[in-house]
Amino acid sequence: MPLILTEDQTMIRDSAEGFFRDAAPVAAMRKLRDADDATGFDRGLWKQMAEMGFAGMLVPEAHGGAGLGYVAAGVVQEAAGRNLAMSPLLATAILAATALSAAGTPEQQAQYLPQIASGERLFALAADEKARHDPRHVATRAEPSGNGFKLNGAKTFVLDGHVADTLIVAARTAGADDDADGITLFLVDAKADGVTLQRTSMVDSRNAARLTLADVQVDGADVLGTVGEGAKLLDRILDAGRACLAAEMLGVSAQSFETTIDYLKQREQFGQKIGSFQALQHRAAHLFCEVELARSATLRALQALDADDDRAAMYVSLAKAKSGDVAKLATNEAVQMHGGIGMTDDVDVGLYMKRARTAQETFGDLAFHGDRLASLMGY
Structure with missing residues (x-):
């Protein structure tokens, strides 16, 4: 393709x-x-x-x-x-x-x-419960109650959870906390009795939320997918988010690169444009190549999702890991090549760095996806 x-x-x-x-x-x-x-x-x-x-x-x-x-x-x-x-x-x-x-x-x-x-x-996905991304760890419980279930537990890092009208909640209907089997997804009214959402502001000025569920009653009609078989569905949902986050980080990287190149063409030192310095040219050339590699990996992952490719999860993890690593490099280089002003709020490059760091951690960082990729490849 x-x-x-x-x-x-x-x-x-x-x-x-x-x-x-x-x-x-x-x-x-x-x-x-x-x-x-x-x-x-x-x-x-x-x-x-x-x-x-x-x-x-x-x-x-x-x-x-x-x-x-x-x-x-x-x-x-x-x-x-x-x-x-x-x-x-x-x-x-x-x-x-x-x-x-x-x-x-x-x-x-x-x-x-x-x-x-x-x-x-507006919707929000409530999956993570630990300090770092671990979608298989689900301690939130869904116990049979009437014609449905009662949910009890807590979630963290619920993106846009504080403004959501409906929550998609991963809860355990069977098994131990780290089992793949026994996870079920539920559609939950964000204003239902027992639902508590606490807004949290992140370093990139975006919002997530902490969610607490205390005897929240849901009906059988609120089950999304099949009871006890939500792990694969959750992976599919997260992979869609990961691939699109990789695309967002690609945008962060590309804009950081272009902003930096423009600055190198304008800033003068020792009577010369700093873009004429060979050391900076080498760093810029390396960064350009890395951005293009991230672009190829991200496009392949998105194409695999569209084609329902059996290897889509592998491509998605590759794209998320690569784009996150490149976004970190691109924003670091942007700040350094801007010099002292790059550390101030007067220019935008610091804002791109903060977004890159948050997006890189969202739904799995380089280490998470490196490990997942190795597992998917049979290592």
Whole structure:
């Protein structure tokens, strides 16, 4: 499969880049950060994104979406990463849309997918419970109760959880805390009795939440997928998020690189443009090659998800690991080549560094995906 965008995907990329550049520049992110905005994003911007079709990229046309696939979602996410745009795109339009499209009942799909595509309903995935990403560790319990279950437990790092209307919660219906078998996913009303959400602000000024569940009653109709067989579904949802996060980090890396190159062409030292210094040219050339490698790995992962390739998980872990490593390199180099001013809030490169660090840790860092990749390859 060629590692290039189709004509339609190129048009989506160009449209997304223009939209985020004009409607959601870095200045908009700074404004939200400085105001300590409780929502964490601009709801007006999210409405515009829905009107552009970005919220429904993974929603089938039958439910009001565009059904464009993961490559299209990735190029939009990359454009958002270039501008550090803050929105529910990842939590709602990618994670939740994947979950409901893959495993929702006809009734669940008819109810929720049109609301995702229109931007009316926000979702959040509640999976992690430990300080570091470990989706197999699920201590939250779902005990049979009436015609459904009662949920008890706690989750951490629930992206956009504080503003979500509906939560997708991983809970254990059988087995020990670290077993793959016995995990079930549930759709939970964020305002249900026993649900407590505490907003937390991260280093990149985005929001997550801590979730506590105390005797939260859910019905059998709230089960997403099959009882006790949610581990594979959870992996599928997370892989969609990981691939699109890799695309976002690619945007962070590419914009950091381009901003730095522009600076090297302008900054003078000893009467010369610093871009003429061979040592900096070598570092810039190396960074360019690394960004392009990350681009190839990310596009291959997105294509594999669209093709439902049996090796998609392997490609996704490779892309997430590579893009995270390159984003770290790109933002480090951006700060260093800017010199002292790169450490201040007067320029944007420090903001890109913070986003790169958070995205790199989200849904598994380099070590997690290196280990997962080795396991998938049989080592």
